Structures are given as C-alpha cells and as structure tokens.
Amino acid sequence: MPFEWILALRFLREGRMQTALIMAGTTVGVAVIIFITALMNGLQASLATRTLSTQAHVSVRAPDDAPTPVLERAGATSVVAHIEPRVQRLRSIDQWQRVTRELVALPHVVDVSPITTGSGFAFRGNASKSIALMGVIPERYDRIVKVSDKLTAGQFRVGPGEAVIGIELARDLGAAVGDRIRILSSENRDDVFRLTGLFDLGVKDLNRRWVIMPLRSAQSLLDLSGGVTHIDLTVDDIFAAEDVATRIVSQTGLTAESWMAINTQLLTAFKNQNMTTRTVRVFMLLIVALGIASVLVVSVVQKQREIGILRAMGASPRRIMRVFLIQGGIVGGSGALLGSGLATLMVYGASFALLQDDGSALISGRIEASYYLTAAAVAVLTGLLAAVAPARRAAKMDPVEAIRYG
Amino acid sequence: MADILRLEAVRKSYNVGMPIETEVLHGIDLALRAGEFAALIGPSGSGKSTLLHLIGLLERPTAGRILIAGREIDALDEAGMTELRGRTLGFVFQFHHLLPEFTALENVMMPALIDQGRATRAMRERARGLLAKVGLADALDKKPSALSGGMQQRVAIARALAMNPPLVLADEPTGNLDSHTADDIFALLREFNRAEGSAFLIVTHDARLAAGCDRRIELMDGQLLAATV
Numbered sequence: 001m002p003f004e005w006i007l008a009l010r011f012l013r014e015g016r017m018q019t020a021l022i023m024a025g026t027t028v029g030v031a032v033i034i035f036i037t038a039l040m041n042g043l044q045a046s047l048a049t050r051t052l053s054t055q056a057h058v059s060v061r062a063p064d065d066a067p068t069p070v071l072e073r074a075g076a077t078s079v080v081a082h083i084e085p086r087v088q089r090l091r092s093i094d095q096w097q098r099v100t101r102e103l104v105a106l107p108h109v110v111d112v113s114p115i116t117t118g119s120g121f122a123f124r125g126n127a128s129k130s131i132a133l134m135g136v137i138p139e140r141y142d143r144i145v146k147v148s149d150k151l152t153a154g155q156f157r158v159g160p161g162e163a164v165i166g167i168e169l170a171r172d173l174g175a176a177v178g179d180r181i182r183i184l185s186s187e188n189r190d191d192v193f194r195l196t197g198l199f200d201l202g203v204k205d206l207n208r209r210w211v212i213m214p215l216r217s218a219q220s221l222l223d224l225s226g227g228v229t230h231i232d233l234t235v236d237d238i239f240a241a242e243d244v245a246t247r248i249v250s251q252t253g254l255t256a257e258s259w260m261a262i263n264t265q266l267l268t269a270f271k272n273q274n275m276t277t278r279t280v281r282v283f284m285l286l287i288v289a290l291g292i293a294s295v296l297v298v299s300v301v302q303k304q305r306e307i308g309i310l311r312a313m314g315a316s317p318r319r320i321m322r323v324f325l326i327q328g329g330i331v332g333g334s335g336a337l338l339g340s341g342l343a344t345l346m347v348y349g350a351s352f353a354l355l356q357d358d359g360s361a362l363i364s365g366r367i368e369a370s371y372y373l374t375a376a377a378v379a380v381l382t383g384l385l386a387a388v389a390p391a392r393r394a395a396k397m398d399p400v401e402a403i404r405y406g
Numbered sequence: 407m408a409d410i411l412r413l414e415a416v417r418k419s420y421n422v423g424m425p426i427e428t429e430v431l432h433g434i435d436l437a438l439r440a441g442e443f444a445a446l447i448g449p450s451g452s453g454k455s456t457l458l459h460l461i462g463l464l465e466r467p468t469a470g471r472i473l474i475a476g477r478e479i480d481a482l483d484e485a486g487m488t489e490l491r492g493r494t495l496g497f498v499f500q501f502h503h504l505l506p507e508f509t510a511l512e513n514v515m516m517p518a519l520i521d522q523g524r525a526t527r528a529m530r531e532r533a534r535g536l537l538a539k540v541g542l543a544d545a546l547d548k549k550p551s552a553l554s555g556g557m558q559q560r561v562a563i564a565r566a567l568a569m570n571p572p573l574v575l576a577d578e579p580t581g582n583l584d585s586h587t588a589d590d591i592f593a594l595l596r597e598f599n600r601a602e603g604s605a606f607l608i609v610t611h612d613a614r615l616a617a618g619c620d621r622r623i624e625l626m627d628g629q630l631l632a633a634t635v
C-alpha cells in the first residue's frame with residue numbers, strides 16, 4: 001500500500017471518536033439523500049400510475065385542420081386579421097393500420113390500441129344523457145385502461161351489439177347488466193346495445209360519460225367506416241412519454257399528446273417537489289462537507305508535530321496534502337457505503353409503513369442501482385472537496401515551527 | 407576524506423525587513439568530515455538549534471553557502487531539498503517526535519517508506535535489526551505511548567539511521583533524560599558512528615557528554631569560537 005494510504009488509514013483508525021462521528025454524519029447524510037430521492041420518485045410514480053390508470057400515456061390523433069387566413073398582407077398596409085378557429089370535424093387517422101405497426105416498433109412503446117371516439121346521447125325509457133362513444137378493440141384497450149379490473153358488475157365483453165358503461169351513467173339511466181340502451185351519435189345515427197358490464201374508473205366524469213362499445217359499432221355510428229380517430233399507447237417509462245410523443249409527431253406528422261401535456265398541474269407539482277428534493281440534497285451535502293472539513297482541520301492542527309517530522313524525514317508537502325485528501329475521500333466513500341445500507345433499510349421500512357388508501361404500498365421497497373452509484377460518486381467527491389482546505393493547510397505547515405515548539 | 411558538510415559565511419536573520427529584524431547567526435564557517443562525531447555546544451539562545459535547522463534544510467539561510475555531501479543547497483528547489491533531507495540526513499530531536507499512531511517498528515520503517523513509497527520486506531528487516539541494536543527487540547510492536555522516554559529516544563535514533571544517512575543531526579537528544587539513560591543514548595550514537603560510519607553533529611548542554619566527542623564546536627552569540635573550529 002502506498003505511503004499516503006498507510007498514513008491516511010492509520011490516522012483515521014487512531015482518530016477513533018472523531019472518525020466515528022464524522023463517518024456517522026456522512027452515513028446519515030448519504031442515507032437521507034438516497035431515501036428522500038427514492039421516496040419522492042416512488043410517490044411520483046405511484047401518483048402518476050394512479051392518474052394513468054384511466055389514461056393512455058400517449059394519445060395520437062389526426063392533425064387539426066389549420067384555418068386558412070382569408071386576407072393577404074398587401075404592401076405596407078398591415079392587416080389585422082382575426083381568425084376564427086374552424087369547428088373540428090371528426091377526422092380519422094390515415095392508414096391507421098400502418099401507423100399502428102409503426103408505433104409498436106418505436107422504443108419505449110409497450111401497448112397500442114386504436115380507438116374511435118365521438119359524442120352522442122344515450123336513451124333508456126325517457127332518460128337521456130350526453131355521452132362519449134368509445135369504440136375499442138377490447139383485448140387491446142384493456143391493456144391501456146384496465147377496464148376488466150374495474151368492473152363492478154358483469155364482464156368486459158363487447159361483442160357486436162354489446163357495450164359496457166360507467167356506474168354513474170347506469171344509475172342516471174336506471175340501467176343494469178342485461179338491459180338495453182339506445183345510442184344516438186352526433187352524426188345522427190343510432191343503434192341499440194345490450195349492457196354486459198358496469199365499470200368504476202374512479203373518475204366521476206368518465207363513469208358518467210363513457211360508453212365502451214366495439215370499434216365497428218362506433219365507426220358506423222360516427223360515419224367513419226373503417227377509420228379510427230385515436231391511437232392510444234402505453235410506454236415502459238412513464239416519464240419518457242413526452243419524448244415518445246415528440247418522436248411520433250416528427251415521424252408521422254400526426255398530433256401526439258403525452259399524459260404530461262394533458263396533466264400539466266400534476267407535472268408542475270412534480271417539478272416543485274423535485275426542486276424541494278434538490279434543495280434538501282444540496283443542503284445535506286453541504287452539511288456533510290462542512291462536517292468532514294471541520295474534523296480534518298482539527299486533525300491537521302493536532303498533527304502539526306507529526307507533519308513537521310514527516311517533512312524532516314523527506315515527505316514532500318504534496319504528499320502530506322495527499323494524506324489528508326485521501327482521508328476525506330475515504331470518509332466520503334465509506335459514508336456512501338454505510339449510507340446506502342441505511343437507506344436500503346429505511347426505504348424497505350417505508351414500503352411497509354407508508355400505505356395507500358387501498359392498503360397497497362405507496363413506494364416500492366427497492367432502490368435503483370443508479371441512486372447508489374450517484375450517491376457514492378457524489379459523497380467521495382464531497383469528501384475530497386471538503387478535504388482540500390485542511391490538506392492545503394497541512395502542506396503549508398512550517399516544519400521548523402512544529403519541531404521547535406513541539 | 408571529503409567534507410560531508412561545509413558552511414561558508416552563513417547568516418540567518420528572522421523577521422527580515424521588519425523593525426524587529428534580528429540576526430541570529432552572524433557568518434558561520436564550518437566543515438564536518440565524513441564520519442566525524444562532533445558536539446555543538448553553547449549557551450541557551452546562542453543559535454544552536456537555528457544552525458541545525460539550516461543544516462537540516464528545514465530553513466534557508468539569509469546569506470552564505472551550505473553544501474551537503476558536495477551539493478550546493480541554494481541550487482535546490484523544494485523537491486530537491488525534500489529528497490536530500492530524506493536520503494542524506496537523519497534527525498534526532500529532544501522531544502522524540504515519534505508518530506503516536508504507529509508502532510516502534512513502523513516508526514523506524516517510516517523514512518524508507520517515504521523514500522520508496524511502499525513497504526518492503528527488506529525495509530522491515532532493516533528496521534527490526536536497528537531496533538535490536540538499540541536494545542528494543544522486544545518492543546517492536548509497541549506504540550510510543552507504551553514506551554519510556556529513554557526507549558522512545560532509542561526508537562527515534564533507530565529511525566534517524568534507517569536510511570543509513572551520511573550525516574545525522576541531533577538536537578539535545580538526551581535533553582530530557584536522566585543522566586544514566588543519557589549515557590546509554592550517547593553510547594548508542596557513538597556505536598552507530600563507528601559501525602555505520604555516519605557523521606554526527608550533536609547539540610548538547612552536557613559538558614561531560616561533549617567531552618566524549620571527537621570534536622567540540624562552540625557557538626556564542628551567533629558566532630563560532632575560533633579556537634573550536
């Protein structure tokens with residue numbers, strides 16, 4: 001082992017109490033940093049997952065009709081033109097089968113489900129309600145929004161002439177499984193459906209409006225023979241949704257919206273949380289750094305005589321400096337190691353202690369390997385940086401002073 | 407034999423350029439031959455330690471030349487001085503200045519460890535042999551705090567000789583030891599001088615011990631007494 005390491009390790013080992021305290025401080029600091037990061041990411045993921053249980057991660061549709069300005073600019077006269085946005089017709093996605101195959105091939109994309117949706121009314125007896133027609137391929141759609149998990153009655157089976165509706169709509173219409181309802185679309189076509197199931201998606205508006213029916217039925221009701229209005233998809237990393245959406249827009253020319261673009265409030269909340277976490281992390285690191293630096297400064301002063309004699313024995317100032325830098329690095333590194341262990345226990349404990357309303361864990365008990373690596377790198381770096389000032393002080397120490405007044 | 411040490415018109419002032427500037431050494435001319443065993447004596451405050459620190463390359467002179475083993479120290483940078491200090495000089499101080507975190511054996515290995523960067527078997531063997539010579543074969547793994555003052559000074563002597571330096575500088579090596587222990591330590595230095603051929607320059611207040619040296623150099627108010635050079 002090199003001279004500098006031998007000295008650094010021995011100084012730390014023999015500085016028992018000081019070393020123990022500073023290691024404990026670094027350990028707790030690193031543990032808190034990892035824990036709070038894991039906690040925040042866990043909370044956000046579970047919040048996002050909950051939000052996304054009734055939403056596609058990315059929703060693709062045909063681009064909007066751009067209104068064409070009627071007036072041209074003429075010469076130097078500037079014309080103020082107020083352009084009314086055109087009322088959007090239902091538009092289907094060109095060659096949606098080909099687009100669907102293209103989307104499946106994109107990185108991150110997991111499931112893809114073509115949908116035809118539009119508005120209409122549901123009638124039963126003399127009750128009528130405004131609704132949203134959701135024409136889907138059931139097996140595919142079930143992988144995007146797990147309707148079959150959210151049924152309160154019947155089953156998620158929508159063969160020709162069958163539909164499932166939300167519990168609110170069922171109550172409004174006074175309908176139950178097995179009953180028939182009549183649907184009138186915005187295109188003035190109508191059809192009768194037999195209810196095979198009732199769902200509760202946890203969102204009142206959806207429970208009140210959605211009528212899930214076979215894709216073909218929606219297509220004919222909305223006069224879009226063979227067309228789909230949307231393609232919904234899920235991705236493997238929900239926070240990659242925006243990137244995926246951007247990619248889809250540039251690759252297909254269609255409009256694609258990620259859940260992030262739709263739920264801007266949620267995303268803003270996440271951003272604020274992230275800033276809070278970052279602030280806490282920075283301050284924890286600062287405290288850790290100050291702790292390491294102060295202990296090393298004291299150690300340098302205590303070892304003044306030894307540093308003098310080491311210099312007299314031929315140790316250069318540079319090597320003396322290295323001895324203290326190494327101590328900082330070791331404290332940071334072992335703090336990272338112990339802190340990672342502590343954080344693992346804390347996160348594991350929190351996965352049992354923090355439960356959601358339904359009794360499931362709010363965060364998973366696992367920590368991503370990258371947190372450990374980042375924390376370790378940052379802790380070692382912090383230790384080294386914290387040791388710079390004490391180490392320089394040690395290197396500058398005048399050996400004669402140490403020897404003469406030792 | 408060649409001179410291991412030459413001083414020519416060496417001056418040392420403290421607080422240069424300030425109103426309290428004081429010259430401690432006023433032009434020292436001195437030569438020490440290889441293998442010589444010399445005592446440096448003089449009253450308190452006469453500049454003995456200052457002179458030793460200049461020779462030990464721990465401080466630079468204000469004026470004059472110092473040559474150690476034929477090398478002009480003025481021409482050396484910090485790295486050169488550090489190397490010369492490590493390989494050519496050995497130090498023994500009044501207060502032993504052992505490293506309390508390390509055992510006697512490790513303390514004696516330290517100069518070689520600094521020189522070579524990492525520990526070797528040969529280093530360990532040499533340190534073991536030196537400690538045996540100073541009568542501490544049984545105390546190899548003891549920390550300094552577990553040793554008496556005399557034993558600590560023996561370890562410090564063994565350490566000073568670890569690199570087999572041609573010149574050993576000792577500043578009151580027996581200063582805080584009882585007279586019996588002091589005699590032992592002195593005898594030990596003498597033995598190393600004979601066995602290893604290192605030159606010694608020993609600062610002492612003890613006239614009896616000084617009398618046992620080949621040569622007595624006397625310092626008075628920052629000047630050497632001509633008769634003793």
Ligand SMILES: Nc1ncnc2c1ncn2[C@@H]1O[C@H](COP(=O)(O)OP(=O)(O)OP(=O)(O)O)[C@@H](O)[C@H]1O
Nearest residue numbers: 420421428430448449450451452453454455456457
């Ligand atoms: N850093 C310094 N600044 C100013 N004066 C100093 C400094 N170091 C030493 N001196 C002065 O130089 C003079 C010589 O000191 P030095 O320690 O060399 O004497 P000494 O002969 O070793 O004395 P002693 O026998 O008491 O050890 C003293 O007057 C001392 O006060």
Ligand SMILES: [Mg+2]
Nearest residue numbers: 454455456577
């Ligand atoms: Mg002195």
